[in-house]
Amino acid sequence: MSTILPEPHAYRPGKLARLKEGLRYQGGIGQWSWLLHRVTGVGILIFLIIHVLDTFFVVFNPALYDHTVAIYGGVFDGQYFWPLRWAFRLAELGLMATVLYHAINGVRVILFDFWSEGCKYQKESFLAVMIVFLALMVPAAVVVIMPLASSPDHMVKVPANTPNP
Amino acid sequence: MSEELTDPTKGYLSTRILTVQLKRYDPEKDREPHWQEFKVEARPIDRVLDVLMKVKWDQDDTIGLRKSCGQGICGSDAMRINGQNNLACKMLVQNLKSDKLTVEPILGLPVIKDLIVDMKPFFDHYKSIMPFLVNTDPAPTTERLQTPAQRERFDEGTKCILCACCTTACPPFWGNREYVGPAAIVNAHRFIFDSRDQAASERLEILNDAEGVWRCRTVFNCTSACPRGIKVTQLISEVKRALITGVLDMPQEAEVLA
Amino acid sequence: MARNRIKPQGGFELTAWYFMRISGLALVFLAVGHLFIMHIANNVENINYAFVAGRWANPRTGWIWRLWDMSMIALAMFHGFNGLRQILDEHVHGAKARVAMHTTLWAVMTTLLVLGTYAIWMFQVDKAYVEQFKAMNPGAGSHASVK
Numbered sequence: 001m002s003t004i005l006p007e008p009h010a011y012r013p014g015k016l017a018r019l020k021e022g023l024r025y026q027g028g029i030g031q032w033s034w035l036l037h038r039v040t041g042v043g044i045l046i047f048l049i050i051h052v053l054d055t056f057f058v059v060f061n062p063a064l065y066d067h068t069v070a071i072y073g074g075v076f077d078g079q080y081f082w083p084l085r086w087a088f089r090l091a092e093l094g095l096m097a098t099v100l101y102h103a104i105n106g107v108r109v110i111l112f113d114f115w116s117e118g119c120k121y122q123k124e125s126f127l128a129v130m131i132v133f134l135a136l137m138v139p140a141a142v143v144v145i146m147p148l149a150s151s152p153d154h155m156v157k158v159p160a161n162t163p164n165p
Numbered sequence: 166m167s168e169e170l171t172d173p174t175k176g177y178l179s180t181r182i183l184t185v186q187l188k189r190y191d192p193e194k195d196r197e198p199h200w201q202e203f204k205v206e207a208r209p210i211d212r213v214l215d216v217l218m219k220v221k222w223d224q225d226d227t228i229g230l231r232k233s234c235g236q237g238i239c240g241s242d243a244m245r246i247n248g249q250n251n252l253a254c255k256m257l258v259q260n261l262k263s264d265k266l267t268v269e270p271i272l273g274l275p276v277i278k279d280l281i282v283d284m285k286p287f288f289d290h291y292k293s294i295m296p297f298l299v300n301t302d303p304a305p306t307t308e309r310l311q312t313p314a315q316r317e318r319f320d321e322g323t324k325c326i327l328c329a330c331c332t333t334a335c336p337p338f339w340g341n342r343e344y345v346g347p348a349a350i351v352n353a354h355r356f357i358f359d360s361r362d363q364a365a366s367e368r369l370e371i372l373n374d375a376e377g378v379w380r381c382r383t384v385f386n387c388t389s390a391c392p393r394g395i396k397v398t399q400l401i402s403e404v405k406r407a408l409i410t411g412v413l414d415m416p417q418e419a420e421v422l423a
Numbered sequence: 424m425a426r427n428r429i430k431p432q433g434g435f436e437l438t439a440w441y442f443m444r445i446s447g448l449a450l451v452f453l454a455v456g457h458l459f460i461m462h463i464a465n466n467v468e469n470i471n472y473a474f475v476a477g478r479w480a481n482p483r484t485g486w487i488w489r490l491w492d493m494s495m496i497a498l499a500m501f502h503g504f505n506g507l508r509q510i511l512d513e514h515v516h517g518a519k520a521r522v523a524m525h526t527t528l529w530a531v532m533t534t535l536l537v538l539g540t541y542a543i544w545m546f547q548v549d550k551a552y553v554e555q556f557k558a559m560n561p562g563a564g565s566h567a568s569v570k
Contacts, residue, residue, distance in 0.1 A: 010275035010283050011190050011198060015340075015514060021272050022339045026248030030385025031336070038382075038510060045503040049531075052496065052539045055475075059542045062472040062552045073468035092467060096458055103451045110444050112383045112402060116414075119399040122385050143463050152468060157559040159552065340513035366429045375512065379436040408432045409441065415427055 029126045033105055040102040047095060063158055070156040080155060086148060093144050097137055104129045180206045181264055183216060187228065188269035190276050198269075198276065201225075209259030213246055216266065217253060217280075229278035237392055240328030244280050245269045250330040250390040271333035273342065287329045290345045294353040294371055299364035314416040315360040321400060322355030324393040331387035331397050337380045344380040345372065347387040347397045354400040357407065358415055369408055378405050439505055446498040453495040473556060476548040489543050496539040504532040 013021060025031065057065035070076070072092075074085025108125045111118040118125070183205045190198035203220045214232055221228045233239040235254045242253040247267050274282040300309065325348060332338050332346035353372055357365045372378045378401055387397035407413050461467060465474075478488040508528050515524050 009192055010277050011192070011195075012275040013272075018272065018339050022336055024248060025245070025272070025334065025336075025386065027334065027336075027384065027386040028389055030383075030389065034336070034382055034384040041503070041506050042510070045507060048499055048503055049535060052535045056538045056542045058472060058475050059546055062549050062556075065475075066472045066556065069471055072470070092462060096462060099454055099458055103447075103455055106447045107451065109383055110448065112398070113405060113444060116403075116406075119383075119385075119388075119396060119402055122388070122398070140463060147466060147468065156471070159555045159559060337513055341516065343516065344513075369429060369432060373432045373434055373437055375436045377436075379440045380513075405440075407429065408437060411429055411432065413427045413429055417427075 029123050033108075033126050033129070037102060037105050037109070040098045043098050044095075044102060047098075066156070066158045070158060073152050073156060075152075075156050078155075078157065080152070082151075085152070089144060089148055093141055096140055096144070097133075100133055100136055100140075101129075104132050177208060177210050180208050181258070183207050183258065183261075183264050183266050185216060185220060186265070186267045187217075187220070187279070189228075189279055190270075191227075192278055207258045209257065211258045212254050213251075213256040213258070213266065213268070214242055214253035216258065217268065228280075230280040238326060240326035240392075243271055243328040243330045243333070243392075245271055250334045252328060252330070252392045255392045271329060273333045273335075273339045274329070282329075282333075284329060286342055287332055287346065287348065288327075290332075290349040291327065291352060293345065294349050294368055295364060296352045296356065298356065298359070298362055299367075300361055301363060309361045311360055312416065318360070318415055319355050319358040321395055322351045322358075324395050325351050325355070326393060327352075328392065330390045330392055331395075334386040334390035336384055336386065337382055341376070341380070343376045345374075345377055347381070347401060350378055350381075350401050350404055351395060351397055354404055357404065358413060360415060365407075365413060369404070372404060373408050378408065381405070439509075443502060443505060446502045450495070450498055450502060453491065454499065457491070457495060471556070472549075473553050475546075476553060479543070479546050480548045489546075493540065493543050496543070497536065500532050500536050500539075504528050 054065070054068050057068060067077075071084065072088050074081050074083075074088070076084060105126075108129050111125065112122070185203040185205055187201050187203060188198050189195070189201045203224055205216050205219050205224075207216050207219070212235070214235055217228070217230060218232075221230075230244070230253075231241040232254070233241045235242075237252050237255045240252070243250060244253055245251075245268070246253065246256055247261070247265075250271055253268070268280065270276050270280045270282050274284065274286060276282050327348060329348060331351070332348045335344070335347055338344045338346050350372060353368045356362045357368050381398075381401050383398055383402070385398050388395075388399070391397055403414065461470065479485050479492075481488070508525060511524055511528075512521070515521050
């Protein structure tokens with residue numbers, strides 16, 4: 001009598017497992033700058049979709065547009081909420097950092113592609129990216145955060161009804 | 166004799182206890198791989214391969230791994246060592262930063278057993294780029310001559326030993342097995358930029374594809390993983406530039422040879 | 424020698440790859456410039472309908488801002504959605520799933536691009552609303568001047 005053994009199968013991790021295993025890879029600067037580039041890219045795209053939709057309010061409902069952008073100043077439904085203002089300020093700073101990183105690192109990637117010496121300076125160029133990023137981001141952060149030191153100079157009031165143009 | 170050679174606590178005679186984390190997978194029993202820990206006494210001049218063989222000989226003989234020459238030439242013992250792809254025979258214990266050693270199979274290819282992966286998809290990609298010299302001219306009575314500069318042009322790609330360290334370090338390849346992968350592009354580059362070869366257009370046509378060079382995201386994991394020190398990303402960029410410009414950046418044939 | 428010239432290559436992936444670089448360079452100026460104007464040169468809390476009207480409907484410089492915003496949204500949309508397509512192509516492999524994914528992406532992109540284009544070129548100032556807004560917010564709108 002013979003026993004029939006189950007046929008041995010090869011193991012291939014699923015999509016999630018491969019992602020997890022991939023994140024454990026010690027690829028160094030190249031891998032992390034690429035991952036950050038990808039994550040910031042998706043983040044900017046999500047923001048862009050929201051931004052296109054909210055800007056579309058200007059053509060069909062100015063009051064709705066003003067009501068929406070007033071949230072930036074912490075004013076929602078005619079009332080002022082300081083945590084809202086802080087949250088939007090910090091998110092604004094995050095957006096600027098995201099776009100700046102994607103832009104500067106994007107230039108770095110273009111240098112790899114179109115400058116024949118570019119690939120030789122892979123790690124050094126990331127240092128340059130970080131220096132330029134910080135040089136632009138620190139003053140920007142000061143400008144963006146400064147208004148939080150004082151309360152808003154006025155409360156935005158949005159007209160309730162939109163007169164027809 | 167110097168102290169280093171006689172004192173058992175110093176130099177090449179000294180030993181340290183390594184904690185080896187090994188990723189095990191038995192296709193007949195396991196559904197998923199799991200980690201197993203071993204303690205191994207190792208000398209500074211031991212290779213990681215020696216450490217693994219010590220485990221296999223003294224502690225658990227069921228461990229499966231490929232090895233052949235043990236000198237970084239055959240390319241059969243590629244594995245992920247301490248998080249980065251390398252050949253087990255190219256890494257010395259004295260170069261380990263800590264006493265911890267993590268060894269697992271390379272990612273992206275199906276695992277057959279423990280550290281052995283199925284290399285077929287990898288070699289299929291390699292074959293797809295026509296890795297052989299194509300020259301339809303009548304064979305000369307002597308060699309097909311090249312200037313030293315022309316030979317130098319594709320020298321980088323000739324170092325490849327097809328160990329798959331680069332391809333299985335590539336995040337786009339982890340996601341998508343259809344991607345031709347860095348190793349195949351390096352070997353295409355070796356023939357595309359060879360002045361004796363006449364099939365550059367065909368190879369570029371094959372690589373000019375969503376699953377060809379354009380899948381490369383310049384992550385540089387391939388370059389840092391290559392045990393032969395090939396500047397893989399640089400070579401891929403050169404292939405991309407040839408596709409974009411339609412010009413092969415090669416040294417001109419010297420008149421002396423004509 | 425002529426051997427160095429090869430058959431010129433083309434194709435969608437090559438064009439898409441090239442486009443990502445060119446549009447990326449343009450967006451470095453357009454998008455970072457836009458951020459600078461909106462968040463550094465101006466306080467974002469002062470941006471409102473009157474501010475937008477003052478830019479787009481300005482008789483002298485309005486067309487420059489509209490052209491700027493138009494090129495920015497068009498390049499950013501193609502750049503962003505093509506980038507997302509490239510990411511998803513790495514993870515979506517089935518032929519049918521890919522067709523579905525590409526169709527969805529391009530459809531969403533086209534919709535957004537049409538919305539944006541409509542807003543930029545069809546914008547007309549609602550003067551009555553601006554007057555009403557200014558009357559209600561006498562302290563605000565120092566940046567917004569509607570002509």
